[in-house]
Amino acid sequence: MNNIYTIARKELIDIVRSRIFVLTLGLLVVLIFISLFISETLFRDQVFQYEKSLALLKSLGKAPVGEAPQLYPLNLLRGVVDYIEIFGAILGIFLGYISVFKEKHTNAIKLMLTRPITKNEIIFGKILGNFSFVFALLSLVTVFIAGSLMWFSGVALSGVDVVKLALFVVLSSVYILIFFTISFFFSFQQKVATNALIISFSLWLVIALIFPQIGDTMDPDNQVPGGFFKSMALTKPQELRVMDNFKNFEFIRTGVEQLSLTKHYERSVFGFFGIKKQYNGVPLADIFKDKWGNMLTTFCFLIVGLLANILYLRRTHHFFE
Amino acid sequence: MKALNTSVVVMRNEITLLLRERTLYVLLGIFFVMAVLSTIIGWSTQHTIMNVYDAAVAELALVGQDAPPFPVNSTPLGIMTNMIIYNVLIGSLLAIVLGYFVGIHDRMYGVVKILFSRPIRSRDIFLGKIFATVLILSLVTLMAFLVSVISLGIFGVLGTSAVVSVLLFYGVSLLYMSGFAFLAMSFAFVFQNSTSAMLYALFIWMIVTFALPELSSALFPTSSLNPILPPSNFLNSPVLSFAHTVTYPFSVSEHYKALCATILGVGAGATNTGSIWFNTSVVMLWSALAFILSLRFFTNMDPSSDTLYE
Amino acid sequence: MNEFIIETKDLTKKYTTNSVALDHVTLSIEEGDIFGFLGHNGAGKTTTINMLTTLLEPTSGSARVGGFDVVTNPFEIKRIIGYVPENVQLYGSLSSQENLEYFARLSGIKDPKKAITEITQFLDIGNYLDKRVQTLSKGMRQRIGLAQAILHNPKVLFLDEPTSGLDPIGVKQLRDTIIRLNSEKGMTIFMNTHLLSEVSKTCKTIGILNQGKLVYKGSLSDATHAFKNEQALEDMYITTQKHESA
Numbered sequence: 001m002n003n004i005y006t007i008a009r010k011e012l013i014d015i016v017r018s019r020i021f022v023l024t025l026g027l028l029v030v031l032i033f034i035s036l037f038i039s040e041t042l043f044r045d046q047v048f049q050y051e052k053s054l055a056l057l058k059s060l061g062k063a064p065v066g067e068a069p070q071l072y073p074l075n076l077l078r079g080v081v082d083y084i085e086i087f088g089a090i091l092g093i094f095l096g097y098i099s100v101f102k103e104k105h106t107n108a109i110k111l112m113l114t115r116p117i118t119k120n121e122i123i124f125g126k127i128l129g130n131f132s133f134v135f136a137l138l139s140l141v142t143v144f145i146a147g148s149l150m151w152f153s154g155v156a157l158s159g160v161d162v163v164k165l166a167l168f169v170v171l172s173s174v175y176i177l178i179f180f181t182i183s184f185f186f187s188f189q190q191k192v193a194t195n196a197l198i199i200s201f202s203l204w205l206v207i208a209l210i211f212p213q214i215g216d217t218m219d220p221d222n223q224v225p226g227g228f229f230k231s232m233a234l235t236k237p238q239e240l241r242v243m244d245n246f247k248n249f250e251f252i253r254t255g256v257e258q259l260s261l262t263k264h265y266e267r268s269v270f271g272f273f274g275i276k277k278q279y280n281g282v283p284l285a286d287i288f289k290d291k292w293g294n295m296l297t298t299f300c301f302l303i304v305g306l307l308a309n310i311l312y313l314r315r316t317h318h319f320f321e
Numbered sequence: 322m323k324a325l326n327t328s329v330v331v332m333r334n335e336i337t338l339l340l341r342e343r344t345l346y347v348l349l350g351i352f353f354v355m356a357v358l359s360t361i362i363g364w365s366t367q368h369t370i371m372n373v374y375d376a377a378v379a380e381l382a383l384v385g386q387d388a389p390p391f392p393v394n395s396t397p398l399g400i401m402t403n404m405i406i407y408n409v410l411i412g413s414l415l416a417i418v419l420g421y422f423v424g425i426h427d428r429m430y431g432v433v434k435i436l437f438s439r440p441i442r443s444r445d446i447f448l449g450k451i452f453a454t455v456l457i458l459s460l461v462t463l464m465a466f467l468v469s470v471i472s473l474g475i476f477g478v479l480g481t482s483a484v485v486s487v488l489l490f491y492g493v494s495l496l497y498m499s500g501f502a503f504l505a506m507s508f509a510f511v512f513q514n515s516t517s518a519m520l521y522a523l524f525i526w527m528i529v530t531f532a533l534p535e536l537s538s539a540l541f542p543t544s545s546l547n548p549i550l551p552p553s554n555f556l557n558s559p560v561l562s563f564a565h566t567v568t569y570p571f572s573v574s575e576h577y578k579a580l581c582a583t584i585l586g587v588g589a590g591a592t593n594t595g596s597i598w599f600n601t602s603v604v605m606l607w608s609a610l611a612f613i614l615s616l617r618f619f620t621n622m623d624p625s626s627d628t629l630y631e
Numbered sequence: 632m633n634e635f636i637i638e639t640k641d642l643t644k645k646y647t648t649n650s651v652a653l654d655h656v657t658l659s660i661e662e663g664d665i666f667g668f669l670g671h672n673g674a675g676k677t678t679t680i681n682m683l684t685t686l687l688e689p690t691s692g693s694a695r696v697g698g699f700d701v702v703t704n705p706f707e708i709k710r711i712i713g714y715v716p717e718n719v720q721l722y723g724s725l726s727s728q729e730n731l732e733y734f735a736r737l738s739g740i741k742d743p744k745k746a747i748t749e750i751t752q753f754l755d756i757g758n759y760l761d762k763r764v765q766t767l768s769k770g771m772r773q774r775i776g777l778a779q780a781i782l783h784n785p786k787v788l789f790l791d792e793p794t795s796g797l798d799p800i801g802v803k804q805l806r807d808t809i810i811r812l813n814s815e816k817g818m819t820i821f822m823n824t825h826l827l828s829e830v831s832k833t834c835k836t837i838g839i840l841n842q843g844k845l846v847y848k849g850s851l852s853d854a855t856h857a858f859k860n861e862q863a864l865e866d867m868y869i870t871t872q873k874h875e876s877a
Contacts, residue, residue, distance in 0.1 A: 019517075023524065027524070041558050041560055049554070078541055086531060087531075193515070194344075198344040210351075217406075217547055218366045220373045222549060242373060242380050249365070326736075331737075334733050430722045438684045439737040439738055440709035441737055624686045625681040
């Protein structure tokens with residue numbers, strides 16, 4: 001066990017000394033807070049516009065029309081989730097790459113194996129080091145996000161909100177680490193570092209961007225800015241009845257989305273944060289009931305990724321090359 | 322040896338080397354699959370939304386409500402809009418990988434010293450590399466163009482003006498992608514570490530594709546990948562409006578998307594505050610600056626040192 | 632008396648103001664010579680070759696190859712030299728034939744195929760022409776590397792640590808080839824090495840560099856007179872290194 005900790009500690013040193021990793025991480029953190037700022041600014045503006053029209057209506061002696069914009073602080077995290085989906089995955093790829101190629105190209109892996117350490121200890125040490133890093137990093141960033149939300153809204157986050165944020169940390173860590181396992185696998189499997197990166201990035205492109213993008217652009221509601229059904233003034237039950245006629249189309253569309261790990265992660269977190277409006281004010285247990293499938297799938301992806309690595313590395317001779 | 326001859330010899334060599342890079346085919350495959358799928362996706366979505374509209378009209382009629390007119394801005398080349406996004410995502414990544422390989426080959430194989438000890442001008446070597454990159458990218462876009470034209474023939478309406486628009490669209494795309502190829506090539510000329518060269522090019526790609534659109538137009542990353550942009554009132558906010566004024570001129574991907582949308586006649590979207598000429602200038606300037614950067618970095622390359630780490 | 636085909640005068644290279652890689656080296660090598668340039672790692676041997684092959688500009692001093700100045704006439708020099716860098720690799724994904732054709736064309740050879748056939752016979756590498764370079768052994772790669780350098784029949788051949796990493800058979804083959812190139816084709820050979828055994832078996836004259844300074848230049852037989860107390864070349868070499876470091 002001591003060896004695992006030693007290797008895990010060494011992983012952390014390698015990570016923080018990688019300039020490109022630190023740069024990308026810095027970019028991600030900056031973008032996360034910019035997106036938070038933009039969301040907050042847009043909300044403030046929405047409230048301002050509402051109050052302005054309210055005052056105008058009052059001065060004309062008319063009754064207010066429409067609902068006042070309601071603040072669910074976690075709704076403002078839409079951009080944050082987007083960035084984890086895209087940049088978080090890239091960070092995962094970098095981590096897998098750094099973890100393997102640092103050892104491969106300095107031949108340190110051969111030195112390590114001449115010590116009384118098992119292959120399993122090396123693998124688990126590396127996985128543990130990266131898991132702890134991602135988890136600690138996301139926890140820290142989330143604490144700052146929570147602080148920023150409280151500062152903006154002026155209200156303390158509820159206990160349920162804190163639980164939701166904790167779930168976000170866990171799910172996001174799992175999501176990032178899936179990409180770590182992908183790049184970890186190819187970094188071992190490929191002899192040329194850039195080839196491992198190109199393959200990992202190609203997979204990322206398909207999983208994190210293309211599949212969700214296909215699903216989104218095929219969504220009938222996305223064909224009009226602001227939503228097709230809203231522009232048709234259809235109620236939700238009417239919308240569901242209409243879409244009942246397009247089961248096959250929807251089956252294909254959601255099928256493509258289901259192929260994407262990113263979409264499973266997104267659906268879970270959008271549910272918890274109420275970014276999908278229907279989940280605002282819904283008890284956590286009910287959201288869980290609705291989203292457990294997506295969460296389970298996300299976890300399954302990680303388990304498959306880890307198992308693939310462990311099985312491959314225990315059998316392969318490429319470990320040294 | 323005549324200068325053009327040298328460039329052609331270098332170009333042929335680069336192309337042979339490129340064709341033997343197996344990982345390049347992964348991205349090429351994804352690009353062509355998506356080029357084929359883009360029109361099919363566009364067509365099936367457009368077709369479905371019309372049927373959804375009819376069903377919605379019937380649903381409203383049941384409760385005695387009048388239906389609003391068909392709200393979707395349906396245009397003949399509308400089914401191609403996804404390809405704009407695929408060029409932003411896949412095309413530019415493909416260009417980065419292409420440029421990276423062209424830039425790194427000599428250093429990766431340790432032949433810089435031999436190459437520069439031959440009686441040829443370094444300018445001609447550089448031009449050979451540029452020719453190879455542009456030629457391969459042109460072939461890729463030409464094939465994508467043919468795929469699109471055939472798909473339009475099957476799923477859409479094909480006329481002379483449509484073909485011209487699609488040709489123009491791919492011309493602009495070639496320009497946009499070349500910028501990324503030149504950028505990656507520049508980094509490959511000078512970085513001591515081959516992976517860093519690739520990663521820093523990807524870093525710039527991330528900034529251009531996701532970070533700048535957010536800063537300038539308050540677009541969340543996934544929203545900026547949808548050809549139909551969400552409604553936004555961000556310009557009402559003085560802070561965001563200021564951010565837009567400052568950063569929009571640099572947001573190349575937005576200018577590319579807006580320009581292509583205009584060419585395909587689908588509307589450039591609310592976040593585009595520039596004219597078509599402004600969009601065009603930014604895309605051209607992007608490619609030109611990346612070209613100048615690659616020239617400069619190639620000139621600064623030290624031929625006496627071909628140390629390269631992975 | 633033969634002409635000097637390589638001449639340097641006070642040739643100096645500084646990478647930074649404090650780091651002098653080559654310090655006022657004055658050297659002349661006759662046409663038809665096999666010159667062995669000796670020195671420890673970092674002595675300045677590769678820097679010298681880099682400047683003579685016009686890959687690097689001197690900080691001060693001058694150098695001429697074949698009568699052409701390295702700064703003002705680099706192109707003329709490139710036409711008459713061949714160069715095999717240390718650990719030559721070539722394009723791994725291309726075959727030996729493709730590599731040779733490429734460099735033949737870049738050397739301005741009108742009929743690359745004919746030139747390759749001649750060199751193939753000379754170096755006996757015919758069986759390896761269709762193989763991709765990345766599949767070849769280090770010794771074979773070195774021979775293909777040598778082939779690209781002599782395709783255009785240069786007057787001067789620069790070899791940087793040519794035997795580095797080769798097995799004894801590879802070393803012997805290379806040594807024989809160098810001697811044949813010199814005797815049959817009349818090429819002047821400039822060879823960097825720190826393998827003294829190679830120098831004694833191959834070279835006609837030697838130069839010894841220590842920390843950027845030329846500490847000995849002359850024929851091997853003269854060297855035995857200059858260092859009377861030392862019996863073997865190794866001892867002479869060690870003495871020169873000691874003198875300088877003292």
